[in-house]
Structure formats: structure tokens, C-alpha cells
Amino acid sequence: MNKSLILIQCRDEVGLVALISGVLAHHHLNITAMREFVDETSNHFFARIDCVGAVPEEKLLYAALREKLPELSEVVINPNPEKRIAILVTKEYHCLADSLVRNHFNTLGAKVCCVAGNYDHLESFTKGFNVPFHHVDHQNKSKEEFEKELLDVLTPYKPDYVILAKFMRILSPEFVDRFRGRIINIHHSFLPAFIGASPYRQAFERGVKLIGATAHFVTSDLDEGPIIMQRTIPVNHTFGVAEMVKAGKEIEKAVLSRAMQLVFEDRVFINGNKTIIFE
Amino acid sequence: MNKSLILIQCRDEVGLVALISGVLAHHHLNITAMREFVDETSNHFFARIDCVGAVPEEKLLYAALREKLPELSEVVINPNPEKRIAILVTKEYHCLADSLVRNHFNTLGAKVCCVAGNYDHLESFTKGFNVPFHHVDHQNKSKEEFEKELLDVLTPYKPDYVILAKFMRILSPEFVDRFRGRIINIHHSFLPAFIGASPYRQAFERGVKLIGATAHFVTSDLDEGPIIMQRTIPVNHTFGVAEMVKAGKEIEKAVLSRAMQLVFEDRVFINGNKTIIFE
Amino acid sequence: MNKSLILIQCRDEVGLVALISGVLAHHHLNITAMREFVDETSNHFFARIDCVGAVPEEKLLYAALREKLPELSEVVINPNPEKRIAILVTKEYHCLADSLVRNHFNTLGAKVCCVAGNYDHLESFTKGFNVPFHHVDHQNKSKEEFEKELLDVLTPYKPDYVILAKFMRILSPEFVDRFRGRIINIHHSFLPAFIGASPYRQAFERGVKLIGATAHFVTSDLDEGPIIMQRTIPVNHTFGVAEMVKAGKEIEKAVLSRAMQLVFEDRVFINGNKTIIFE
Amino acid sequence: MNKSLILIQCRDEVGLVALISGVLAHHHLNITAMREFVDETSNHFFARIDCVGAVPEEKLLYAALREKLPELSEVVINPNPEKRIAILVTKEYHCLADSLVRNHFNTLGAKVCCVAGNYDHLESFTKGFNVPFHHVDHQNKSKEEFEKELLDVLTPYKPDYVILAKFMRILSPEFVDRFRGRIINIHHSFLPAFIGASPYRQAFERGVKLIGATAHFVTSDLDEGPIIMQRTIPVNHTFGVAEMVKAGKEIEKAVLSRAMQLVFEDRVFINGNKTIIFE
Numbered sequence A, B, C, D: 001m002n003k004s005l006i007l008i009q010c011r012d013e014v015g016l017v018a019l020i021s022g023v024l025a026h027h028h029l030n031i032t033a034m035r036e037f038v039d040e041t042s043n044h045f046f047a048r049i050d051c052v053g054a055v056p057e058e059k060l061l062y063a064a065l066r067e068k069l070p071e072l073s074e075v076v077i078n079p080n081p082e083k084r085i086a087i088l089v090t091k092e093y094h095c096l097a098d099s100l101v102r103n104h105f106n107t108l109g110a111k112v113c114c115v116a117g118n119y120d121h122l123e124s125f126t127k128g129f130n131v132p133f134h135h136v137d138h139q140n141k142s143k144e145e146f147e148k149e150l151l152d153v154l155t156p157y158k159p160d161y162v163i164l165a166k167f168m169r170i171l172s173p174e175f176v177d178r179f180r181g182r183i184i185n186i187h188h189s190f191l192p193a194f195i196g197a198s199p200y201r202q203a204f205e206r207g208v209k210l211i212g213a214t215a216h217f218v219t220s221d222l223d224e225g226p227i228i229m230q231r232t233i234p235v236n237h238t239f240g241v242a243e244m245v246k247a248g249k250e251i252e253k254a255v256l257s258r259a260m261q262l263v264f265e266d267r268v269f270i271n272g273n274k275t276i277i278f279e
Helices: A016-026 A058-068 A094-104 A123-127 A143-157 A173-178 A199-206 A241-264 B016-026 B058-068 B094-104 B123-127 B143-157 B173-178 B199-206 B241-264 C016-026 C058-068 C094-104 C123-127 C143-157 C173-178 C199-206 C241-264 D016-026 D058-068 D094-104 D123-127 D143-157 D173-178 D199-206 D241-264
Strands: A002-011 A030-039 A044-053 A074-077 A083-089 A110-117 A133-135 A161-164 A183-187 A210-217 A227-234 A268-271 A274-277 B002-011 B030-039 B044-053 B074-077 B083-089 B110-117 B133-135 B161-164 B183-187 B210-217 B227-234 B268-271 B274-277 C002-011 C030-039 C044-053 C074-077 C083-089 C110-117 C133-135 C161-164 C183-187 C210-217 C227-234 C268-271 C274-277 D002-011 D030-039 D044-053 D074-077 D083-089 D110-117 D133-135 D161-164 D183-187 D210-217 D227-234 D268-271 D274-277
Touching: A002 A016, A016 A030, A016 A044, A016 A058, A016 B016, A016 B030, A030 B016, A030 B030, A044 A268, A058 A074, A083 A094, A083 A143, A083 A241, A094 A110, A094 A123, A094 A241, A094 D094, A110 A143, A123 A133, A143 A173, A161 A241, A183 A241, A199 A241, A210 A241, A210 C227, A227 A241, A227 A274, A227 C210, A241 D241, B002 B016, B016 B030, B016 B044, B016 B058, B044 B268, B058 B074, B083 B094, B083 B143, B083 B241, B094 B110, B094 B123, B094 B241, B094 C094, B110 B143, B123 B133, B143 B173, B161 B241, B183 B241, B199 B241, B210 B241, B210 D227, B227 B241, B227 B274, B227 D210, B241 C241, C002 C016, C016 C030, C016 C044, C016 C058, C016 D016, C016 D030, C030 D016, C030 D030, C044 C268, C058 C074, C083 C094, C083 C143, C083 C241, C094 C110, C094 C123, C094 C241, C110 C143, C123 C133, C143 C173, C161 C241, C183 C241, C199 C241, C210 C241, C227 C241, C227 C274, D002 D016, D016 D030, D016 D044, D016 D058, D044 D268, D058 D074, D083 D094, D083 D143, D083 D241, D094 D110, D094 D123, D094 D241, D110 D143, D123 D133, D143 D173, D161 D241, D183 D241, D199 D241, D210 D241, D227 D241, D227 D274
Parallel strands: A083 A110, A083 A161, A110 A133, A161 A183, B083 B110, B083 B161, B110 B133, B161 B183, C083 C110, C083 C161, C110 C133, C161 C183, D083 D110, D083 D161, D110 D133, D161 D183
Antiparallel strands: A002 A044, A002 A074, A030 A044, A183 A210, A210 A227, A268 A274, B002 B044, B002 B074, B030 B044, B183 B210, B210 B227, B268 B274, C002 C044, C002 C074, C030 C044, C183 C210, C210 C227, C268 C274, D002 D044, D002 D074, D030 D044, D183 D210, D210 D227, D268 D274
16 A cells, blocks of 8 residues: 655635545545645635555545636645755854754765855865865856856756755845745754844844744745744853854754755645645 | 534544545535544544534434434534533632633633532632632542542532642542543642652652643543643752642643643543644 | 741952851751852842851841941841732633642732733632722723822732732832832733734744743833743644634743742843843 | 852851851952852752952962861862863764864863874764864674773873763673762763663653753763753754754754863863762
8 A cells, every 4th residue: 555645735615624535535645644724815626635645646636626727726645755955054054964964874864965055165075974065156257147156056056945054144135036936044043032143142132032033935035935833942140142053053054954954854734925834 | 603613533444534524515514623633543533623504404414424423423513512520629829819810701612610628718709709619528428428528528519620730639530430520630640740749759769851731531540541731840059849830720720721621622632641732 | 947038249358258157057057958140241149048056146246247248238038928919810721720729729829919910801700819909990991090090909908919910000110110120011012922912923933843832020121021931732723713722821821930930039130131030 | 359159068067158258368269159059858958150360379278278178078179170071972973063063163161182092983074173083983792891991091191081972882781880970971861761771752742842952961870960051942843853863963963062161161060879969
């Protein structure tokens, strides 16, 4: 008995679950887990369905679903289980290392096809894992030139996702558009608190008792993309900026790692500037 | 457009979701949220379905579902949204007070029909909320006599659930059987750690760095019933037993409250010695 | 053997701990726990000292400490262990009820001397606990008039602290000044996120995955006072605004309660726009 | 101005803080942070003192402190800030990798001098970080022989601590005695729940809603040594054993990492079968 995964999003209407499950039953697929959600604001329906059964002819199943579902529906049957990712970094190692280690032991749920950095600090470390590293210097060139070079480096790898693992450059809307809904960033605050530069310094100066991290999809609005995952940890008056940065790295790493896992397991739908996550 | 809630548990088989959703669509009910789970060990299927639509004739819908589902299925359509509960206490007020306050402001999701205590310490407090209090003394009588008195007090109120809100007497299997799957206890440890008496003293002596609380259904095996909710909080070397007890009360209260909410919203299924919770 | 508590804040200089502990030893007081912190930015020293020993003549001990410590030091010996508090409310009951219940059972660590509300919704509930309730209507009068009435109500009770338990009026700098460093507010977001009105609506629209609450001292800058305690809880795409409000109430209650406990146990020092907390 | 760290443990008596701080002031050391705790059960005093000042002659300072403190006091001035550690592993990589990465970037707070495994699964991975790996096979030999080989491997490295990073062999009391108070283990449950084998299977069968991890010092009583750090995370009915193992690895890694950091920063005192931690 094979397992299949089906992802659906479409305009909501009466009887959708009946309709979908009817098609699946007709193809002798047993639903073992089904998660669905209707966003009543946008009248949109989202579903993630695990089935078991004799493998159907995927094309026929796809056609059968599309025929019955409303116009403009998106249906994905058995999305590629091993995504390809490119990781962008600057100088900080903690998020990169976490992904490289998991990649090395085949537990990342994706394949790291390359790492690119605007500095070369992490080059030898990356190469030690037999992963290609590209140094794309951002100095003495326009953002346009820099991003063109970056694209030239990334494109041949055909990454499904681009991961900003503490990549400290702001990407242009044009670059973001090239990987629409496929760039994931880790931001070192619990957004929307401390948008912008030096969030730990802002946190220190405000005297907060929690610091946090946020993994989100990148859109052309800086720090405003759909949030995937957030977590906070307590701090106290003995934490200076350096201690906050140090403690923050631990949750940045954990939050990005968990967000990637959710995305790579096809549990995350983008719904406008929000996400729907079927954990 | 009315909302309906449907709960189903039955033997698993291929096409159940299709079958169920087909019946619902036939009755012009639109599924807005469906949560289901198949326990592969026991081959059992559990579902919680929110629908909207013109109110169907419940009896017809029930018959239609039962007819199509496997034998021995349990189907509940629109379970009573306001459960009646009886609360048993000894001397500690924190869990009782939390429920009485919510009951007073109609946010408990259930109706407290009475409180019974083996001491009378909480009598005037309870009556201040216009809730009947019954003092059923356990002293100088056998457990059988005590429980008979307790049953005589509780029975007229026809409670859907009996809540042990820090009730420090162990109930006999016979008593438990009278409210099978309908007694909820708050245990002052993260079970199965520190089963039995004085868990905070045990925790202190072991030098743990976390203490916890567990809300569970009561079965005839003490501290072994299906767990609904657990939470822990950090402690450190400065905590003596008294400080642990004090900190523990806060999570006991929160855990019991959340467990009751889940049960009263019909989100909890008992599956052998475990629970399935559709949060 | 009696227990004493000594609180000190002063300009930092070499040998302060030696100096202080020397004075205490001279008075035959044994230090059982000492917490101190030096804020290097402001060069300020803070200490909280638990001692045991034959009760010294407090005035002599005070004089001995003040004589040895730098100018402008603040020394408090055995602060009043039972603070008097006034609670201000609007319509929401959850924070008020929590304090009234603890007050009733003498576990609040303070005495609720009165409750005042700009609506009368919580009047009978408060009086049920034998606590005076004053309805100070804010309608059809200027803020000045409203606050004058409020002050007239509160002043006779001589409260040590004023607790804003979901009090939905903004207090003027003049009012705040009357209780400088002694007004505690519970804000329904993890500040500085969602400053201002309707934080849960803002949180919903931003699609955050955490909501939070913040207890802070009130200053003339709205939402900018020194933070005492913050906590967050996870939310997900199934939470509408109403569900966030409901879940939020649980942490508002818990955060305010814990913040009050810390303040009433004299564990909190105000240090500019931050707090130092010796937990 | 240099920083110094002083650790003291001794029998408690009146005036200890005064006495200690007097000696430090005499040596022109300013106390910037002092943490102390008196265990009233054992009448034992523990202190961790941060000072700044012109570097004193350490021997003179040591002699001055020992002279004034009770007999049998332990005084450590400026403990070695870079501990040497040996890591023992079996087949699981997650804890080892975390330490090797931090070691590589000099953020572990200790130096990994070697890794030894009873299997060779992690050999090439370890060597990729330029850290020696020793395969000490446990098969076809007595525990005595195995441990003798292990000791022969470890001894030349003179490790300050031995870290059991998912090392799945039980060490004999004789071996443990060789590194008394210096072996740290990560146990994959929130002790004392699920002592012994297969804690995740036990957790799954019990239907718990939390799983956890515990870092503790190893003593001759299996799973009974002083606990340094514990953490739990929520699980639900959808978690099988494999999902619990996977989720558990994340907290095992985080808990061991945090425990090591606390130990390497000299924040942990062993007090009988408990720990005192000055975070």
C-alpha cells in the first residue's frame, strides 16, 4: 500500500470535502489524515490530505479533481518530497551549521545544493561538508549588480527554496519576485516588535523580559512577509546586548529549523500575508 | 445558516471520509472544519466535523450516517453544548475558585450544578457564588459508606462530568464505574513521574528542575487514566517544598481549566488509555 | 531567630558588598541570601538581602548603613510585608477575579482595599467578596474631572499600589505622577509589539504565531513604562480575533498575577525605564 | 581592570558574606555580582563571586580566604576558563554535532579533546572537524575490558569532563568513580519519568502530552545523579514513537548544550544528589 499526499486550495463552496473525498474513494484511496481550513474572510479553502492505496495514475486523479473543483483551483499530488535549497549567509554560522549537519545525515528533508555568502567567512566550513560555496561580494557594486551575480550563481542549481540563514543584505523586490513565496528568512526578533536594524539592541534598551525569533516568507515589504514560526525565551536584567545575541542565536536556529521542516513537509500554505500550517 | 457539530468513532475502513462527507453533502451541510485521526494500532477512526447549513432533521441525519458506517459506530450530532458538572474538593481553593468564577460569568463552557467536599472549608466560599455545597465527611465511616453518601448527593444533579479539583480521596473502582469516562482529575505532577503521595516532596528530594501538573480521566487504576493535558514550569535550587507547592498551584489551575475547556467543547475522545484531542 | 529583609540602591563604588555585609555582621545578622546587581551604564548598585538574627534596633541599623553608604543611597529595612492596593477596572473580570480570590484566601501578598470601575459591571461581583466598589463614571465629563473623582475615591484608602486590571482609560501624566512608580498595568500584547488600540486585532491581521501579555509600571509615556513580566503563547491560523482575545485573557491574568507577586515581595527595583528583578 | 571569578563552598556560619567580602575589599577587589545560597538541610554555604580589580596574587588571596573560612572549605580562584572535554557516543549524531560545531567556532566554552564511540558510525564526521575519534568496540568483551580500553583512550587527553552524548552503554561504578562529578549525561526523558530503556516507547504507550530531556551528572546509581537541566515539549495523539524520537532529539540537543554551558561557566555546584545553579 503506497502513501500519497494531496494539497488543494480553491474558492470555498458547499460540499467540497464530500466532492474531494468522493473522487479519492472512487480511485480506491483511503484518507488516513485530512486537514482542511476555510478562511472565511477570503472565502478560500485549503486542504492537506494523506491517503493510502494502490498508486493511482496521477494524471487521471489530477484531472478528476480539477474537473470537479471550482475554477482556478490549485491541486498538487505527491509534491516532490526532497526539495532543493540554496542557503544565503553573511558571517554568522549557527543557522547554516544546523542545516549542513542535518543535510549531511539526510534528516533535513531537503537537499542543500549550494551556499552563497557576501563574505567568505563560512567558505571552508561549508566545503568541509562537501557543499559548494560561492562568495558573492557585495562591496563596490550596486545592489543590482550584486543581485545579478547572486542570481547567476543560484540559477543553475534550480533551488526550490532560498533560505536566508542570517543573510544581512536586504533583497530588492525584483530579486524576491524571482523566488516568489520561496524565500524563507529568519528574523532575530518576535515580529512585529523591533522591525529593522539591531533588534537585540532595541530589546536591551526597551528592557523587555522576552526575546524572540521569527521565520517568515520574504516579500517585497521588509519584515512584513507571512510568518511561519515564532518563539520567545525569557531574559532578565543581567542580559546585556551580547548575552541577548548569544541566547537569541539558539532560538533563531531552532525556529528556522522548525519552519524549514514544516515547509519541506508541505504543511505550509501561503494565504495572503499569513500562513496556514497543518502541523 | 446554523452550525452543527458531529462526532464519529468507528472501525476504520477505506472510504470513510468520502462516505461521511457524502452523507453530509446530501443533507446540504457544508463542512467548515474536519479533524480526523486513525489509530493504526487499534484500527479505529475518530472524527470531529463542524458544518454549516440549514438545520437537518437530526434523527434522519443520524440514521443516514449509522446506516452507512460500520457496525458499532458511535455518532453524536450536536452534543449538548452546556455540560453539567459536579466538583469535588477537599481543602484547597485554587482550582475550585477558577471554575466558580468562570461559571459565574458564563465562560466555563459548562454549568457547575454543585460542589461537594469531604471538609467544609470551602462551603461559604462556594455558596457566595450561589452554588450548592454539600459537606460529605469521610471520617468515621468506611469508604463504601462515604462513597454511597457522595453518590446520593451527586445523583440528583445528573452531572455529565465529575471534576476532582484537588479532591484528596482515592475513589473506588465501583464509584469510578458509575461515571465511566466522565471523571476528570488534576494530579500535581507531570505523570508518570511522582505517582502517589506528596509529589512535590518527591520532586524536591529528587532535585528536579521542572515541576508539572496533569489533567486526566480517572479510571480504576490510580494515576493511570487517559491524560488530557500536561504542563511543566521550571524550578531551581531555591525552591523548597512550600515554594514548589505554591508555584505548582498555578499550573494545576491552568492545566485543569484548559483540560475542562477541551472536554466541554467536545474536542476529546478517549481511545483506550490515551486521548485524542482535536484542538 | 527573626528574618529581616534589606533593600539598598546607591551609586556603585569599590567595596560596597564588604561594607554592607560588615555592618550586618556587626549587628549579628547572618546573610542567608543576597542578590545584587550593578548597572554599569548608570553606575548604580542594587541589592536585596535576606538575613536572620536577633532583631536589631532598625533605626540604628538604618543609620549605620546610611553613614557608610554613598550619599543619596536608598535603604529600606523590613518593608511593609502587606501592601495595600486599589484595583481599577472597566468591564473585564478575569484579572480582577484572580486578585479578589487570592485576597479572600490571604494569598495575594497584599490587601485589596478597594476596587473602582468606570463602569459598574463588576460592582456586585466585587462586593460579594466584601471589598468596596466605587463606580466612577467617565462619561460626560473631562478627563480632569474624571481623574479628580477617581483620586477622591482612592486617596482615603492610602493604597501603596494602584493596579490597572484591564482598565481601559488612559491616565494623564498628572494622575500617574501622584502614584509615581506605584501603578502597575497589564497590557494585552508582548510590548513593544502592537502598541496602542486593539492589539489582538493587529495580531490577527499580521498573522503572528504568538500572542503575549506584558505587566509594566505606568509612566507618562503610554505603553513605555518599565516592564516587569512578559509571557507569550502560541496561536495558529484557526484563531480569529475572538479566540485570540480568549486565549490572551489566560496569560494576561497569569502575567499580572506573577508581576504583582514579585512587586509585593519587594523583588522589583525600578532602574530608569527598566526593572531589576531578584526572583 | 581584570575580572576574577571566585567559587566557595563551606559549612555555613554567621557572617560568612561579611568575612568573604571583607577579604576581597582588603585586596582591592570590587564585587560586581555575587550569588550565594545556603542549603538549610545540610547547613552548607555556596557562593559564586565576580570581581574586578587589579589582579591580586592568587596564592595570597587563596590563603587569606582559607584562613578566615571554616575548616574543609573549598575555594577556587579563577577556575580554568577553557575546560577540556571528551565526548562518548554510540550512533546518534545530533548531540555530538552540536558540540563539534560550537567547538569549531570556539563558542563551546570548552575544548573537545577527543570523541570515543562504541561504534564507528560517527568517525569520519568527527574527523572532518579535525577532532580525534577512537572506536572502542564493546562487543565480545566484558564490561571490565571495555571500560579499561576506554580509560586507556581517554586518560592521555586529561579531560576535565566526560560528556555522554547519547552513549548507550551503562558505565560501572568503578568507571564513574574515576571521573567523580565530572561525567554529564543526556537522558531522553524528563526524569524521573521513564527511567530505564526506551523512554519514548514508554511515553507513547502511556499517552503523555509532554516529552522531555534531562541533563545530569552521572553517579553509580543509573538515572539518579544530580540534575542540571530539564525541558519538555508538547506532543499529541498524532505522534508515534518515531515522531517522539525525532522531536525529542531537538530538546536533547538543546538541554545538553545548555547544561554544558552552565557547567563550563562554573555556574553549577553539586550538592549531594542535587545541583545549585547560579545562572
